Amino acid sequence: MKARRLAYAILNDVINEKQYANLALKQRLQEVDLIDQPLVTSIVYTTLQHQRFLRHLWRKHTVSKPDRRVAVLLDSACAQLVKMDRVPDYAVLNESVELCKEIEKHSVKMVNAVLHKVIQNPFEVDSSLDPLEIFAIEKSLPTFVIKLWINHYGEEQMRKIAEALMEPARLCGRINTLKIDPEEVFDTYGVEKGTLSPNAFYMEDNLLQSDWFKEGSVWIQDEASQMVSDFVEAKPGMKVLDACSAPGTKAAGIACHMNNDGWIDAVELHEARNRLIEQKMRQLEIDIVHVKTMDARNIKDEFKQEYDRVLCDVPCSGLGVLRRKADIKLRLKPEALDELQKLQAEILESAQSCLKVDGRLVYSTCTLNRKENEGQIKQFLKKHDNYVLIDEKTIFPDQYGSDGFYMAKLKRIA
Structure with missing residues (x-):
């Protein structure tokens, strides 16, 4: 009881x-x-x-x-x-x-x-309702989200997304290459190598109870999320800006790619979340991440064309992570998505001014909504002819069993 x-x-x-x-x-x-x-x-x-x-x-x-x-x-x-x-x-x-x-x-x-x-009568849905409404009820999704996905990706892909988001999320690990050789992890019995990111893995035993996790040799991060750090393509000695850093896992992944050599400014609005980032970096033995408490929309006022790489992993509607964060569905409203798009554009506009010429800017979300994803990049490029799109990817949850993610990579040419 x-x-x-x-x-x-x-x-x-x-x-x-x-x-x-x-x-x-x-x-x-x-x-x-x-x-x-x-x-x-x-x-x-x-x-x-x-x-x-x-x-x-x-x-x-x-x-x-x-x-x-x-x-x-x-x-x-x-x-x-x-x-x-x-x-x-x-x-x-x-x-x-x-x-x-x-x-x-x-x-x-x-x-x-x-x-x-x-x-x-445990499974009975009112058959008089519209078929899409019935499907939305069965999958416990807002009807407007179902219609949005049909409009953006087609009905077949909408159904695949909805079905995948009802499946249990697997616990994925990311190898801290600063502390352990990936092959040592991959050669361990019961470990399955990931698909999207070279240092991603799954294991049969409880990952949270493993010595690897307790020692900071691995951390927990969805495979599609790990891919964002790979997408940044940071190298040793570079200076990197992570504009919306909490919980810090993407900054940690970038630091691994840099071999803990260089400088990463991790910007986050909330002091409490920044303390968690600092704690995580100590556990992972990463010392090139420097946490700054500030609003990402104001970055342009503090930094000017200082960075080789800029990551904008912006606040989003979270439609790609609903199976992990089902309470998001309680707060989903069309007008809330519109407000988020305004915030995303403001962060992107502020952060872009911090990138050096020939540098790379990565924009990412954990949502499946073209207005927050491709639409943002399209509007940004219309406004900034000194940027070009190099690559963009949408990861659907039905493809690899990961969360849904979007990422775009831009190059500053002037």
């Missing part, structure tokens, strides 16, 4: 109080025994991953809209009943009713009745 109670409390914090799921879990997971922590985590992420479908499932059995806390309780209970195999129905039913008595006594009968109906 304690595990499900905590899972509900965390979900209420995330769904109703707008907290981030990873931070809410980090803050409260210690409230239950170690043995129960995986169950709490699983309930939270399963509920968030399937929330739109789950709400559709139970709403058709209610006459009136329940209290928002009761709605989250129903989300959580339905996730356990429909999407989690190891949880007995009777336990979910009984504990949900008991919890409802504490949350909203007047809703106990309704919760009991609704959950019994869900058990009887």
